[in-house]
Amino acid sequence: MERINKIQILQKELPDLELLADSRSLQIYGQDWTRFRQPDPLAVVFPRSVDQVQALVKFARLEKLALVPSGGRTGLSGGAVAASCELVVSFEKMRKISEFNPLEASLKVEAGVVTQALQAYAAEQGLFYPISFAAEGSAQIGGNIATNAGGIRVLRYGLTRDWVEGLTVVTGAGEVLELNRGLIKNASGYDLRHLFIGSEGTLGFIVAATIRLAQPPPPQTVMLLALESMPAVMSLFHSAKVYLKLSAFEFFSEQALNYVCQHRQLPQPLENPAPFYVLCEFDSDEEAALAVFEQGFADGNLLDGVISQSSAQAEELWQYREGISESITQFTPYKNDLSVRVSKVPEFMQELDQLVAESYPDFEVIWFGHIGDGNLHMNVLKPETMEVGEFERSCLLVNHAVYQLVEKYAGSVSAEHGIGLLKRNALRFCRSQAEINILRQVKRVFDPDNIMNPGKLLNDE
């Protein structure tokens, strides 16, 4: 009854705001790609302008109504999950691209612009938006910014943060702020833009952004290589960095490859299976690629490999890496998205591997990651017969040891997925108590009533 009342008040106060509250919409818009919480939002609203967003936030402050921002809902840490009767604010009706400026190679996007649409728009202008990841066909730029999305080309082009030159935000206090206004140089004190990047919707809503575009890279070639061991992967990374102008350097395990082949019905890319695979993309230079291969082959690090001869083949090879996440979704994977400094990866991985083998003797663990960025995705698959709650509890148990290892290596418990709901209790393994205290104070400044994505990133005190 109370729910219906709340919705009626909302509709009365904000009559122009599109709203859905049927059970199917609630199910769809109440969750991201994670499946550990039952979605239970109050309703979903679809603002079309900054003014509507501002009016909504002011209303929510008065009514003490919690708001959850929602983009392409491809998040992997529950950042956009509404499981406690929050109002979901979907940005999918705000997807204008405007103000393209060829001199600056910049443009303005609304929060709901799909990442792939931004990439396509840039390509039409003869430019390049370099942030790329498996979910780019659904994910939206607002969510990318709120999680500081990384993906497959971080090695060369950095993170989403590096391409944002301005933000329009509505804070939890209901103020509209224009942050950095598209400037390249701006030495005028605290850069609040960077606070919002990666804030996971806890400070306010990102409603629009000024994005800088890059010059397109020269033609790219992709190699898929088979390797014997993790140290071999690292030694290959070293020589690939010396000989090639790398855009991406990704690794995945044999099991990961097998799931992709099954799921997408792809043939095995190489004749014989190998424990590890590396996919790297670089400025086309076959001579240099051969030099890397010959050296690796001579050292016994490399077992086999294929190289793309056309962009079509490059795309085909990328499928073996990009299809991994999707291919294991059916197993309700518990995802760990860890990072350490690149130089620490082999040591860290060795210890982690041992720990996991001892702790998860009965679970299947799928490894892949952006090794060039020190980022490992460790996915634990749920046994078919196990109930979700029990599975999550066993994962959390082992996680404690995993996070202690992360702490020991001064790494991060979330490299690029964000903290969201799933990792909030792990924050203390990569942020000091003093730091977390400051984060809480920062949140209070922007969101005095704790209505902006409450319970995400920072757990309730």
Place this chain on the structure above:
Amino acid sequence: MKILVGIKRVVDFNVRVRVKPDGSGVDTDGAKMSINPFDEIALEEALRLREAGIASEVIVISIGDSSCQQQLRTGLAMGADRAIQVDTDIHLQPLAAARTMLAVIETEQPGLVILGKQAIDDDNNQTGQMLAALWNRPQATFASKVVVAGDTATVTREVDAGLETIEVDLPAVITTDLRLNTPRFVKLPDIMKAKRKPLEVIAFTELAVSNDNNIQIDHYAPPAVREKGIMVDSAAALVTELKSRGLL
């Protein structure tokens, strides 16, 4: 049986080509170049026939300047036994290309010639048909399935009405459609091995082939930009709009 496969070096299909400002051609500077995708399928089919014990040798041939050796080397790395480059700076039109191939066929005497149905740069779709006519041998174009038994090939063709299966006596010319197969990836060790495979260069002038270009190119222009559509509120408005344009 020998199989001869034609390979053309073309701008990669993913490259957004631009017409030169003076309309004299297409700007390919620095663009990624690849084997014409239909030719890659032709080579894959030839390799499979050899692997099945039906063919004994696969020869790849390309007509062009030395830069097309890169695509021939790729063909060798995919598994072709040897390569022939007919060296010329002239951009040959389909008829001249067919005559050139015929000259090579006379020397090589292949039992089967497989070509892509067309090249994605000029999209002519003529060379295979012209070659079969000049050679006076059967043709099976737009193949989506090829079965060779004895002296005949049974070929399923993709035609406008659906699929058509025909039988041709060998030697013959087959041209490939997209669904025939998926070409293999090139293995790095095979690129190294390919460096040692024979690549013969024949001067175009040596073949005494006529190069009367029967098509004169006046100028190049990009396709007209599609006009932006309009949204109408109702079916009635749509009818009015169509009528006002004389379309209804």
